[in-house]
Amino acid sequence: MKATILTPQVQRVGRTSMSSVVNSSIGTPSSSAASADRPGTLWQAMKNVVKRMLPETTRRRIYDKRWGPRRHPALGRVRFGSFRQLEPIDRHFGMQWGQCIDRYYIESFLAEHEADVCGRVLEVSDSVYTRRFGRDRVTQPDILHVTPGHPRATVTADLTSADHLPSDTYDCIILTQTLQFIYNVPAAIQTLYRILKPGGVLLATFHGTSKIARYDMDRWGEYWRFTTLSARKLFTEAFPESTVAVRSYGNVLVAIAFLEGLVAAELRREELDYCDPDYEVLVAVRAVKPRQDIQ
Ligand SMILES: C[S@@+](CC[C@H](N)C(=O)[O-])C[C@H]1O[C@@H](n2cnc3c(N)ncnc32)[C@H](O)[C@@H]1O
Secondary structure, eight states: OTGGGGOHHHHHHHHHHHHHHHHHHHTHHHHHHHHHHSTTOHHHHHHHHHHHHSOHHHHHHHHHHHHOOOOOOSTTOOOOGGGOSSSOSOTTTTTTTSOBHHHHHHHHHHHHTGGGOOEEEEEESOOHHIIIIIGGGEEEEEEEESSTTOTTOSEEOOTTSOTTSOSSOEEEEEEESOGGGOSOHHHHHHHHHHHEEEEEEEEEEEESSOOOOHHHHTTTOOOOOOOHHHHHHHHHTTSOGGGEEEEEEOOHHHHHHHHHTOBGGGSOHHHHHOOOTTOOSEEEEEEEOOSSOOO
16 A cells, blocks of 8 residues: 555556546555455455445544554545656755765764774775774775776775685775665675685675766666575575674655655654655664684
8 A cells, every 4th residue: 555656657657547546545445455365356356346435534443443443545645745746856866966875874873883893904996984983093094996907996806706805804894875786785795704804704785776876877786685584594604693783774755865866964863764665765884703713
């Protein structure tokens, strides 16, 4: 029911069809749940007929009893405002306008774990976060890039096949917004585990909900969106379960704002910080390689 209103299919077909989709969804949760239980039964058909005959107020009462009070406005009363257009407000995450919404979360995650950023630190593509969050605790910053000859890189490697990288090397790896661009995620995580020193910490973030990052898509490819569940499963295949902490950031308002390319400053702090686990905009993982390899 919740998702029905904003599906791409609905956006494509426009207002008339949208009313019909929303309309048909009024009784949908109960009917779809029931039809999943008893597909095609006479009981189901009768229920549907009776439901259609009931006045709207009674249908609502039944719905509320089963699904909790609806906050859905009356049909046709949603005010779309600036969002009623097929082009996003900004196609480039709003990066020309201020802090991107995902960066607000990435940076609060790194700030929370800044004590981990110390010693020899590896970061992907640049060392902005190593310097900002590690400051003078960092003894050697390294920059990894997948493309050979990249001017900033001190390490060139495809994380899915990086046998040339020495094991047990890094105290901290900052892997922000990278895993979604790697097809073979388990292989990359195995490498990250291997090159961390015992006791070393991996700080990783990736999108749960996002538009395509076109720049990256056209270079190395963008393959994945993650959930806290898939992240936990992927990381605990390499790291011991007790050392993996996974969390999400975001809520429905943030998800919409982020997809539209609005920036963090356009939302209130309490709106950004409200976490609804059904709307995972950004997923973050802190994983520690144990001091004694128990694999
Ligand atoms: C958006 S950047 C992320 C790094 C940046 N520090 C950040 O916070 O956004 C995506 C990076 O993924 C890297 N990448 C893509 N495929 C890779 C692979 N197979 N192995 C290692 N890095 C890869 C690219 O080098 C690129 O710099």
